[in-house]
Amino acid sequence: MAPLTGGGPRTPAVVVAPVDLAARVDEALAVQALAFGLTDEEIGVRRHIVLRHLLNPGARALGATTPDGRLVGFVYGMPNDRAHWWSTVVEPYLRRAGNDAWLDDAFVITELHVDPAHQARGIGRELITTITDAVDQPRSILSAIDIESPARGLYRALGYVDLARQVHFPSAPRPYAVMGAPLPLRRHRG
Template sequence: MRDVLVVWTPEQLAIRADEAIDVLAEAMGYGSAMREVSRRQLIEHLTMPGFRAVAILGPLADIVGFGYGYRCRPGQWWRDWVAGAMPVVADRRRWLDAACTVSELQVRPACQGRGLGEAMLRDLLSSAESRTAVLSTAETTDGRSRAWRLYRRMGFRDLRRGLRYPGDPRPYAVLGRELPWRDGSVGAHGGSRCVAGIEEVAQC
């Protein structure tokens, strides 16, 4: 059976929040403390404006990957933290005002390298009603991680490098790209189709 990409409402993701956090913790190498922080953050994000989630379900309907985003607005912790690290006001306005924030995009390590992350990101970007999309990702010494290659391939550029978050010693990069996403291979729902070998359905 094929992997299936599903679009979830906040309520649907909430029902499977623990399983989604298992995927995140496995992909990020998080222990119990960071796992709980991530779970609280996910639950908080469910109420964000414009929230939209996608997931990849395996043959047993298990979550092998998930991602979500929402509209970026002043007063949100992540937005304000990044804005404070961008000294040019015009850049803050251009990239952050009403942007689509891609907050999570995670795939189980054993399932990486199969185009699952790209399929989810394409879906999130193609449905975003924003001028820009922004995200942050852990920096790597050689810039050759799968995440870096994916974001570069998808047209993301550097907005801020070496950003530090409280409680996390790793440096992060903030990346952005302009929208709309013009690749017509994904984005229109209503029915199912195959995206890079992944069947997509509107909801599950």
């Protein structure tokens, strides 16, 4: 793929391409820790979750790397399965909102994170549009912390809408919103 950014030592070119996330899980979690503010204990728990997720049929991952091979962003996801833990938590919230059908025939964006030093350069947009362009499902769903944030703004710009709000995950200190969008995702106009 073509570089997303370029020029000078402060803004090296970043390339989005498939990545062996299982082999680079510690690098990916270091990016997530920076972007999401994780503790060492949370990183340890998430490491096992990521590795387990990658075993699911249809799981895919992309990375954003600098010319020297440093991972500065990643996304992964999989076709949704109502038996997966995430679905069992969000399903009652979606059902109450009349949106539980979104759990069927959807590709879940499980994680999407970009190193804060590389944010606001189109990397997150390129990661999520590239991964969803390659799936067979007609829609995508995800969860994001239920606050106004650059991430939620990006998702809205891509066509995601709120399907349920104030979703509480066990052990998560803040509520989440579940969002969904038809595929392909909306692109920039102009």
